[in-house]
Amino acid sequence: MLAETAARAAWQNEVYQELMHAAAFPEVLALANKTGWDDDFSRQRDKLLANGMAQVVTAARKEMDDAESIRNSALRCAATKPEPGCKIIQRYQYMVLRGVPKEIVFAQMLLGFEAASSDPRFVGLNLVQPEDWYVPKRDFQLHMRMLQYLHGVYPKVHIALHAGELVQGDVPPEELSFHIRSSVEIGNAERIGHGVSVMYETQPRELLRELAQRNVLIEICLTSNATILGVQGNRHPLHEYIRAGVPVALATDDEGVSRSDMTQEYLRGVVDQNLSYTQLKKMARTSLEHAFISGASLWSDARNFTPVRECKSDLSRPQMRSEQCQNFLRKNEKANLQWTLESQLLTFESQPWPLAEASPHAPRQ
Helix, strand or coil: CCHHHHHHHHHHCCCEEEEEEECCCHHHHHHHHHHCCCHHHHHHHHHHHCCCCHHHHHHHHHHHHHHHHHHHHHHCCCCCCCCCHHHCEEEEEEEEEEECHHHHHHHHHHHHHHHHHHHHEEEEEEEEEECCCHHHHHHHHHHHHHHHHHHCCCCCCCEEEEEECCEEEEEHHHHHCCCCCCCCCCCCCCEECCCCHHHHCCHHHHHHHHHHHHHHHHEEEEEHHHHHHHHCCHCCCHHHHHHHCCEECCCCCCHHHHHCHHHHHHHHHHHHHCHHHHHHHHHHHHHHCCCCCCCCCCCECCCCCCCCCCCCCCCCCCCCCHHHHHHHHHHHHHHHHHHHHHHHHHHHHHHCCCCCCCCCCCCCC
């Protein structure tokens, strides 16, 4: 799986991926079942830690060690001429299945927070499985309170949540009114996946302003939203987010399920949402700006993409970086990836592009 996604990413000139993975799920399931449930989150955490959470974290790290070894072997990363996929930086969000009993959900969350605190490859956690299923719907606010508590214990661990992947008819009307807001205000989400139901939330304009002020990224999954929810064209809230100044980026949701890739998402952005090249470029930059990878940003002002002082005069000539810029990039993995993207954009834009041909529907002269 890692090798396939890395190879596909390299083929499309990507530089970084955050993949969701439920490492050591059998082990955390057994631990949760052995521990049972306590309504006091602090006592529940203590019991899980006492009953063997450290061993489960070790199992999760070993699982990723093995997976990365298989990936590197499949891509021949140690060979003289490795596959292009070897250049892709892959990190992982711990994937919490939320359609299971509460003791299992909490144990998975704790595993995600513990793993992200001890292994830099785990950059955060996320909740998956449909919001309109019975258990995720019934326990939604409980899950948000779990995250609120654990965020207080592990404040440096990043949280991204799938929320608002809903349409009328999937859930009772009142369920459309709070999932995105609760994910941000209670669950402490820094990024929201989908966010399709935003205009059905209570006071949606106020919520949009709040998302912009909090700098919460919305991961827009156009193919997934069209195929799963039937939402596309002007029914999609993408332009509401853009008009409100909320950061947005395109995402595939799940390549394996949607049979999508980033090229298709950008194409759909143009064809279905009438996005300009400037907007697509901003989304690509914004995606890396909000990535959970470590290090400082290349941008001192990410809304206007103003470079940091160390590299301010270097971006127009990426092959001739100053020593102070090189030192800054060496120390900051995020900035280094952003520099790579800027170099790719400069190369792309400097090509001698032909003028666009007239539309086949236009009158011929």
